[in-house]
Amino acid sequence: MxxxxxxxxxxxxxxxxxxxxxxxxxxxxxxNAYTQAESVCGSSRLGDDCAAIEDTASGGYLLFASEGMLESFVAEDPWFAGYSAVMVNLSDVAAMGGRPIAITNTLWASEGPACDAIWQGMRAASEAYGVPIVGGHTTRISTDAPAYLGASVLGRAGKHLLxxxxxxxxxxxxxxxxxxxxxxxxxxxxxxxxxxxxxxxxxxxxxxxxxxxxxxxxxxxxxxxxxxxxxxxxxxxxxxxxxxxxxxxxxxxxxxxxxxxxxxxxxxxxxxxxxxxxxxxxxxxxxxxxxxxxxxxxxxxxxxxxxxxxxxxxxxxxxxxxx
Structure with a gap:
């Protein structure tokens, strides 16, 4: 309460x-973060939770969200960083009146417990929210380098956006x-x-x-x-x-x-x-x-x-x- x-x-x-x-x-x-993209964003408006792209086939919109996790967050709490990378993107899609379709991830990490924990967190969120992880990019790095994590979600909305x-x-x-x-x-x-x-x-x-x-x-x-x-x-x-x-x-x-x-x-x-x-x-x-x-x-x-x-x-x- x-x-x-x-x-x-x-x-x-x-x-x-x-x-x-x-x-x-x-x-x-x-x-200040998106000033450099203003001349190349096409018809999209910068500042929303997702990029909203008109979908002429459905009469609605495709939504595209992306989030990067702080390096310190990934180091301190790798499972929850993996979970959050999925969760926050799903919230962004919902915020614009959309429904998520699929997730991709970008991961730079060494083999070992931390990498496993990141993946376990992403899997847990994918299963909890019922949205599949369909691909992405993984790079193996040296064991003394920090891990980096980002994720993206594709979604779909009708003709009335939030x-x-x-x-x-x-x-x-x-x-x-x-x-x-x-x-x-x-x-x-x-x-x-x-x-x-x-x-x-x-x-x-x-x-x-x-x-x-x-x-x-x-x-x-x-x-x-x-x-x-x-x-x-x-x-x-x-x-x-x-x-x-x-x-x-x-x-x-x-x-x-x-x-x-x-x-x-x-x-x-x-x-x-x-x-x-x-x-x-x-x-x-x-x-x-x-x-x-x-x-x-x-x-x-x-x-x-x-x-x-x-x-x-x-x-x-x-x-x-x-x-």
């Missing part, structure tokens, strides 16, 4: 710390997170995947395509590294809107630290832009599946991300964070 805080928090300090946090700031400046570009001023911010989990070790990762039955994992991902097909949601994004605030910074930049996040209604595990939770990467978590008249229906869909979801604010005609607690509002000043 979520915790509804009663004690006040230092909102100014929290906003300042978030603006300076490396993972959040990286998301706020994500456009994008990062369609949030409008006045849309309500809905945040949905599966709180049926726990933090993994001391990392800001909320694991509601490896302990969840495969049937539930698959049903939960299916909610996003349903939202798209019923046109209940205008824009969506998977909550990634950088947490709620970093993800909203990316969404707002793509849609040229601002957002005010109401912390008092934000789904949150009982007793979770505010700073840690706002930068956390939940294994199942989405920020959604929903018109006011559709909020109730969207919330009901998530609640029926046992997923915590709430109306957590509003998109505005301004810019950037602001936090609200009670009557207080503080902006997260990423410009100051870059100094």
């Amino acid at each position: 979520t915790q509804m805080p009663t004690a006040p928090i230092d909102l100014c300090e929290l906003a300042t710390r978030l603006a300076r946090h490396a993972s959040v700031l990286e998301k706020a400046c994500i456009h 994008t990062s570009f369609d949030a409008r001023p006045g849309d309500r911010l809905v945040i949905a997170i599966d709180l049926n989990g726990a933090y993994r070790r001391d990392k800001p990762f909320w694991n509601a995947s490896t302990t969840t039955a495969p049937e539930r994992l698959r049903r939960n991902l299916e909610l996003l395509p349903q939202l798209a097909e019923r046109q209940l949601c205008r824009a969506a994004k998977d909550i990634s590294n950088g947490g709620v605030v970093g993800t909203l910074a990316m969404l707002c930049a793509c849609s040229s809107v601002g957002v005010i996040v109401d912390l008092e209604t934000l789904p949150r595990p009982t007793a979770a630290n505010w700073m840690k939770w706002l930068i956390s990467f939940p294994s199942y978590g989405y920020v959604l832009a929903v018109s006011e008249e559709r909020v109730r229906l969207v919330l009901e869909l998530f609640h029926e599946r046992g997923i915590d979801a709430a109306e957590c604010g509003i998109f505005t005609s301004g810019i950037g991300v602001s936090l609200r607690f009670g009557h207080l509002v503080e902006s997260v000043d990423f410009g100051a964070g870059r100094k």
